[in-house]
Amino acid sequence: MNKVMLIGNVGQDPEVRYVDQGVAVARIRLATTERGYTLQNGTQVPDHTDWHNVILWRRLAEIVEKYVHKGDKLYIEGRIRYTTYDDKQGQRRYATEIWADNMEMLSPKSDNGLSSTNPE
Template sequence: MNKVMLIGNVGKEPDVRYYDNDQAVAQFPLATTERGYTLQNGTQVPDHTDWHNIIMWRGLAKVAEKYVHKGDRIYVEGRLRYRSYDDQKGQRRYVTEILADNMELLSTRHDTDAEKKTAAQSDERKETANDTKSPLPF
């Protein structure tokens, strides 16, 4: 069985191309991160991020074109595909891709916009709190 399940953040806007008979193909990178931790001896293990090449076909590609954007958190289910090609210099290149069969949007535009607004408000509060012209002595 060849099955992959990923939850991550979209790295850039999907690149959608149309071929014969309105056949859509979407491609975009997806970042998954394993959180860092501290070992019992105190050694810090940092976060580790992997980048995955996601490929979607037909209707799923059209959904990605409309609703998936850079920074969105999504769930992708599919299968691994390995392939190779020769580049312009004749060098053999190897590619690993996830051929998506299913996708779920875990963040919405509203969520993303709300997070940005909350972060901006938090920054404003920090600036106000650090204001040195305050008449209070402490």
């Protein structure tokens, strides 16, 4: 089973483009943070933040384009995809992406008017 669940904050406004026959594709960077803690011996373990590349398709992408902005808190459910590509210098690059199947907006409704979304 390939299933990922993330809760985090959007790092910058979404990048949205339209591909074959007007299909929307959105890309967001989502930051998830594990809170720091103190060990029994007094050692401080700091917060740790990971950045995730999240890809959303079709209706989810359209919703992201309209309602999601930098700083918004999201719940993302999807699967991990590993991709490779060649950069402008011809170097092979590897990327890990989360392809979202579901999204819930966790930020207060005051700015965006929506609290949760599901493409179906």
